[in-house]
Amino acid sequence: MAADAHGQMGVQQPGLGNDLKGIRCLSAIAQRGTLMRYMMLVYTQENQNATPEEMARVYNGHLAVQQETKRRGIFRAAEPLQTTASATTIRVQDGKVLVTDGPFAETKEQLAGYYILDCADLDEALEWAAKIPSACGGATGCIEVRPIRPVPGPPQPGSK
Amino acid sequence: MSELRSAIEQVFRRESGRIIAGLIRVSQSFDLAEEAMQDAFASALSDWEKKGIPENPAAWINLVARRKLVDYARRNRTQRDNQDQLLYETGQRATAEPESNSGNGCEEMEFQDDRLRLIFTCCHPALNIEAQVGLTLHTLGGLATREIARAFLVAEPTLAQRLVRAKRKIREARIPYEVPAEAALPERLAAVQAVIYLVFNEGYSATAGDSLVRRELCAEAIRLARTLHELLPREPETLGLLALMLLHDSRRDARVNGGGELVPLEEQDRSLWHSEQIEEGLYLVEKALCSGSAGPYQLQAAIAAVHAEAKTAAETDWRQIVELYGLLARRNRSPVVALNHAVAMAMAVGYEQGLEEIHRLGASGALDSYYLYHAARADLLRRLLRKEEALAAYDRALCLTANAVERRYLRRRIAELNM
Numbered sequence: 001m002a003a004d005a006h007g008q009m010g011v012q013q014p015g016l017g018n019d020l021k022g023i024r025c026l027s028a029i030a031q032r033g034t035l036m037r038y039m040m041l042v043y044t045q046e047n048q049n050a051t052p053e054e055m056a057r058v059y060n061g062h063l064a065v066q067q068e069t070k071r072r073g074i075f076r077a078a079e080p081l082q083t084t085a086s087a088t089t090i091r092v093q094d095g096k097v098l099v100t101d102g103p104f105a106e107t108k109e110q111l112a113g114y115y116i117l118d119c120a121d122l123d124e125a126l127e128w129a130a131k132i133p134s135a136c137g138g139a140t141g142c143i144e145v146r147p148i149r150p151v152p153g154p155p156q157p158g159s160k
Numbered sequence: 161m162s163e164l165r166s167a168i169e170q171v172f173r174r175e176s177g178r179i180i181a182g183l184i185r186v187s188q189s190f191d192l193a194e195e196a197m198q199d200a201f202a203s204a205l206s207d208w209e210k211k212g213i214p215e216n217p218a219a220w221i222n223l224v225a226r227r228k229l230v231d232y233a234r235r236n237r238t239q240r241d242n243q244d245q246l247l248y249e250t251g252q253r254a255t256a257e258p259e260s261n262s263g264n265g266c267e268e269m270e271f272q273d274d275r276l277r278l279i280f281t282c283c284h285p286a287l288n289i290e291a292q293v294g295l296t297l298h299t300l301g302g303l304a305t306r307e308i309a310r311a312f313l314v315a316e317p318t319l320a321q322r323l324v325r326a327k328r329k330i331r332e333a334r335i336p337y338e339v340p341a342e343a344a345l346p347e348r349l350a351a352v353q354a355v356i357y358l359v360f361n362e363g364y365s366a367t368a369g370d371s372l373v374r375r376e377l378c379a380e381a382i383r384l385a386r387t388l389h390e391l392l393p394r395e396p397e398t399l400g401l402l403a404l405m406l407l408h409d410s411r412r413d414a415r416v417n418g419g420g421e422l423v424p425l426e427e428q429d430r431s432l433w434h435s436e437q438i439e440e441g442l443y444l445v446e447k448a449l450c451s452g453s454a455g456p457y458q459l460q461a462a463i464a465a466v467h468a469e470a471k472t473a474a475e476t477d478w479r480q481i482v483e484l485y486g487l488l489a490r491r492n493r494s495p496v497v498a499l500n501h502a503v504a505m506a507m508a509v510g511y512e513q514g515l516e517e518i519h520r521l522g523a524s525g526a527l528d529s530y531y532l533y534h535a536a537r538a539d540l541l542r543r544l545l546r547k548e549e550a551l552a553a554y555d556r557a558l559c560l561t562a563n564a565v566e567r568r569y570l571r572r573r574i575a576e577l578n579m
Binding site: 036120121122123126145146147149 | 286
């Protein structure tokens with residue numbers, strides 16, 4: 001698909017030479033076609049005593065974002081995590097495996113779940129992120145938005 | 161030769177922001193765009209020497225830079241990826257002759273859109289504020305990294321690194337090269353205005369550093385505000401910001417004395433104020449205030465306008481200033497505004513009342529470690545001839561600021577009181 005678009009753009013079409021608008025449209029379509037994958041890391045304060053009403057509100061908030069992004073075909077994944085009380089960290093040092101209880105780092109807010117969405121650009125990703133509930137039980141929370149790095153094939157010999 | 165060089169430098173300072181804005185759109189890359197533009201300016205140096213300066217230098221640079229982009233695309237053809245298909249667009253565009261670009265209304269519109277995109281990308285809140293400022297001055301203002309580094313008192317490699325990181329984030333996180341959607345526009349526009357005002361204040365606050373560069377920063381901030389107003393004319397706060405900066409900048413020659421000391425407003429030699437800037441500032445404030453509800457920049461500009469209209473410090477219409485600070489305080493609960501409001505009251509109604517108001521503000525103790533609180537108190541106590549209390553307040557203020565210019569001013573007041 002992308003290769004077809006590529007070929008079309010590359011061909012010098014005499015009739016189209018000065019029709020800049022047409023070309024711009026093509027390129028805009030080509031660009032819109034490439035979406036970027038973003039991960040939204042949901043940080044909240046664990047162990048907050050939320051009321052059932054609040055929990056229902058948070059649940060419905062997540063449901064709404066997931067339904068809407070699925071409807072638009074940009075939803076890739078979303079899952080909640082068990083609390084950091086269940087976390088175990090391992091570290092391999094000098095060939096030895098070191099296992100410790102607890103998360104990698106003690107922080108004020110803890111990673112509680114994630115979303116993966118396909119978005120046109122950061123602005124769209126931020127728009128969705130703003131809709132994901134991150135606060136619960138009167139505490140604050142936040143969402144970290146990170147682009148997912150596309151992994152190319154294994155390095156070819158001779159290329160840099 | 162040097163004449164040619166300065167002509168090219170002028171084109172660069174005036175036009176590089178416009179040119180690079182379009183190049184970034186077609187190449188989708190800040191780095192490629194910059195490289196192409198620099199190459200084009202380098203070509204200009206040799207070409208214009210032989211053939212003379214073209215009628216429309218900016219169009220010439222633009223065309224040559226776009227051809228360079230095509231060259232880069234060819235160079236990379238073997239390893240091109242999907243993104244490079246955008247470069248083909250450049251190939252099509254660059255076949256047009258420069259004449260067809262000049263005087264074409266469509267093309268002009270496009271330039272404007274591109275510059276607006278560039279402003280919003282450079283001032284995107286996903287970039288840290290230092291990066292926003294650096295990127296705006298560098299790409300839109302055409303300032304060299306060396307100049308920006310000097311103005312902000314950071315090492316050049318530090319600043320260069322900052323720009324590299326910002327451009328990398330734009331690319332990797334895909335910060336869009338677009339004017340924000342209507343819903344997000346007010347917030348994003350405020351961010352752009354904040355960057356421009358920060359640039360101005362950096363130039364205006366007389367801390368250390370090269371004074372010429374600082375003056376240049378003020379001029380650049382004013383230029384950026386003009387551009388923003390030209391591109392989005394229906395925004396009264398942009399006009400307010402422009403007016404505010406013009407009115408402050410008009411006092412630049414009067415606010416520092418020969419010894420590099422800050423001269424307070426009431427002691428300034430008003431004949432040194434620049435009247436053209438004042439006239440324009442006054443005109444713009446009025447225009448902005450007529451067009452709707454007054455935002456913080458407009459209110460601050462209006463306050464600066466009242467000062468500008470007073471022929472002598474004694475003729476200042478303090479009652480009007482009290483009113484304006486009152487409006488500003490309602491929107492902005494910052495202690496600086498509240499203190500200024502109290503000081504204006506002191507000047508309008510009486511020092512005693514002003515001092516009472518300041519003490520009321522400080523009653524909670526929240527302002528106790530705040531330099532301006534003690535400086536304002538000290539000033540009113542001095543005017544009330546309560547020498548010992550004034551000295552104590554000046555001492556307290558002196559303990560709370562590290563700013564060399566402020567410290568020199570406070571020491572001068574202390575010395576005067578001790579005489």
